[in-house]
Amino acid sequence: MRGGILLRGFTGLYLFLFLTFLFGPLLIMVVTALNSSAFPRISPWDCLSFEWFVRLAGDERLQSGLLNSFAIGVAVVVVAVSLGLAGALFLTQIKPASRGVYYAVVTAPILMPGVVLGISTIIFWDRTAQLLGFSYGSLLYNGIFLTILGQSSFISSYCMLVMISRLQRFDTGQLEAALDLGATNMQAFRRVLLPFLKPAIVSAAVIAFLASFENYNTTVFTISHFHTFTTIISQKVRLGIDPSISAVAFVIIVLSVIGALFYEGFTRRGELKLQRRLPQGRGAFVRGLFVGNPATVMGVAVVIATVAGLWFALGHSADQCKADLLKQKLERQQELQQQFRRDTAPAAGAPSSTPGVRSPGQGTFGDVFSPGNLKGRQGDDAVPETPKSPGQGTFGDVFDPGNLRRPAEPDQQ
């Protein structure tokens, strides 16, 4: 192979970049949940702390939103899986000529912007309620009810696609055989077709729940004065970001990874079983889950790591570290004050006595405002070697220019 090594090198580099892009943001977000700093960041690292999780556990609004999301998710699963099943079965019944149009109509919601779906749902039900004379407090104005309908309109399409792909492999001869042997239509459906579709129904239900749970664009229009998990998270993010959001992400990511690994593990086990490559004999079930199945092994490893982390977190306190950090800050502040006195007392020799390059604007507040603070002032020999967060003056980092900009960022629409 000509240029094989070069090509392989490029492929490796590309894969590395791709995976970094894919997992880097998640990893960074997760790590910021463990930093005690009030702004989610990795460097400078303050203290290993689990306080953001504690704060999360006490957030009642978030919990009620979570409950709403869960209820909506379950309802959407019921509605969307039934509609998707009906839609998929109906596709097999209509003439090939009209199949294209039908297919276009029922898959269109997938491509429509979620905003459009949300708006059309809320307008339609608002008008229907007015037309039918429903009062404002009634079901047709209920945000949760509207959200279920709005989300179902496109999630049903996902479910239908999942079922169609399974139905394509169905041998209709089985159904005919059942009918020939005297089964009623309903019996044939329940005993033959439904069991065949069961895996598709399960994956459609999982997809529907996840899609509903993470939906924002449609929900934000239909939910009215209620809240779901996503709308609350979005409000939090837009009002100002703090690591408790990272903590939410932490929990979700860990759950996702565990769920994905075990899902993959069980699918793999099913395949091995089909290939008759499962171990036999004593303890076969347990060994069958792990042999030749890296996903389950990793899944168990993640679960163990999580439990160990929890156990560690329960016994860990960031108080000592935070106290140390505060002490460091105070020492540094005194140092700055002393330096300030030294600099200002002999007014004449001041500029020459200062080593290094100093910014000119030294007023009453020392150089708290100086932009040079942001660099951590490596050039100054009086400074202790620990990496410091920017702008540490009398008031901690109240004067950090970043602080001023942060709330002013105009993302609060």
Add this chain to the structure above:
Amino acid sequence: MRAAVRQFFDRNGVGLGLFMLLGVTFWILVLIVLPQLTMVDFSFRHNLPPARVGGPEDVYTLTNYEYFLRGHPGNPDGYNRVDLGVFQRTLVAAVFVTVLNFVFCYPFAYYLAQVATGAWARMLALGLVVPYWINEILRAFAFRVIFGDAGLINTTLKQVGLIEVSIDFIRADVALYAGLGYAYVLLMIFPLYSAIESLDRNQIEAARDMGSPWWRIHWRIVMPFAKPGIVSGCTMVFMLSAGALAAPQILGGPSSLWFTQIIYQSFFEYFNWQRGAAYAIILLASCMVIVLGLMRLFGVKMGEIGR
């Protein structure tokens, strides 16, 4: 017609037949078609207080569409430069995000479909799904943490000493493009993957044996073969990024609104649902026109999409 209905019930039985008919009717009519039609109707109406709805003033009008083009009646300019500008910028940016996403994802889809094997391929596929399970808002938040004013990149650059003043990635829309691209990686890769996977490897081998360089193999064999997958991936990414709301709200710069944000504002800040509906239709219609135009350009039929 009656014969067809009778045949339908004969074939499926009453219970199952009713389940199908009622389900499909409810879905198509009540959840899809009627809401869309109502929205179209609504977009041609005046924004009246509830008491006057249904009164003599409640007539059809083009006001909302006119506003999109011309702005307020007293506008001396003659054009609604703000909304038109945002609209155009949104569509161009969505195209940009789509192209970027395609360029970035195509090699990976190819690698996954034709090169990677066994457990490694399975783990890669699994790895793609995990970020997609994370909430849209949280994904955008992750990019805030990275690109923000006091974010990872800025603090790192400062510590290294490369910069003194933070680079405003948010204002430059770098964060937004990265966030949007990130959000739809899976939606791009999945159609590409399933299209490329069905390509017979012998075709690639044959081309290689005849001395074709790797780029020509892709250009002349893999890409033409995977065209339906490419178009359907690009369609999804384009539609979703043009219609994205969460990412622009969280990552958008101060001077650059996304068109969906204008729709959101007319609903929740100006309480002008009619105008919001009109704008939503403008967004939907223009996205459809662009997508259908591109499909015609590349010679792909609607039925090939979404498989």
